[in-house]
Amino acid sequence: MPVAELLPLTDVTACCTPITLDAMTAEQAEVMARTLKALADPARLRLLSLVAAHDDDEACVCDLTEPLGLSQPTVSHHLKILVEAGFLTRSKRATWAYYRIVPGSLDAVAGLLTSV
Amino acid sequence: MPVAELLPLTDVTACCTPITLDAMTAEQAEVMARTLKALADPARLRLLSLVAAHDDDEACVCDLTEPLGLSQPTVSHHLKILVEAGFLTRSKRATWAYYRIVPGSLDAVAGLLTSV
Numbered sequence A, B: 001m002p003v004a005e006l007l008p009l010t011d012v013t014a015c016c017t018p019i020t021l022d023a024m025t026a027e028q029a030e031v032m033a034r035t036l037k038a039l040a041d042p043a044r045l046r047l048l049s050l051v052a053a054h055d056d057d058e059a060c061v062c063d064l065t066e067p068l069g070l071s072q073p074t075v076s077h078h079l080k081i082l083v084e085a086g087f088l089t090r091s092k093r094a095t096w097a098y099y100r101i102v103p104g105s106l107d108a109v110a111g112l113l114t115s116v
Helices: A009-015 A026-039 A042-053 A072-084 A105-113 B009-015 B026-039 B042-053 B072-084 B105-113
Strands: A058-060 A088-093 A096-101 B058-060 B088-093 B096-101
Touching: A009 A026, A009 A105, A026 A042, A026 A072, A026 A105, A026 B026, A026 B042, A042 A058, A042 A072, A042 A088, A042 A096, A042 B026, A072 A088, A072 A096, A105 B105, B009 B026, B009 B105, B026 B042, B026 B072, B026 B105, B042 B058, B042 B072, B042 B096, B072 B088, B072 B096
Parallel strands: none
Antiparallel strands: A058 A096, A088 A096, B058 B096, B088 B096
């Protein structure tokens, strides 16, 4: 999926109510589908899981390539999609980029799926 | 996505723990990504939302095509993916097929995203 199609997670929480609360509009469904597409990939789910499992919920990209068995460009591509979608933040220190889970970002998506 | 790639939701709840609890295995990530892909489509999100908004959480396929502005074959295709993924049940009465949300199915996915 092109990264440009993704919107930050703030757009999801701003746009959308839980899907079983009211009939969604076409626009709400587009925004929520884009956010779910960012999650709906095995490599990206494992990256989120690996980052969350690290000390301080932060991981260096150098620690993420080997467990996934993917090349660093491929891992960086998936990390970029997760940053664009608002699930990770990226900070560069010395040689490496470090990724951290955005607090509450997964809970926000969960809240849109939960029945009310 | 071919319907054959989808697994019933019971496989997700059986296979997987919340993604931030432990580093996921490749197999767990594959199962969870397939379930999220079933949701990560604007037409399918709107169908779930429309079914949930109906009386008794049940809707006839004849009530779902017009609000979406899609053809009945296209709507039936999306409904089939949601049934295969374990989010809807289908029952046929007289001429029409009726769809109902599987209780707890969206909550189960939400539970895998929620931080613990």
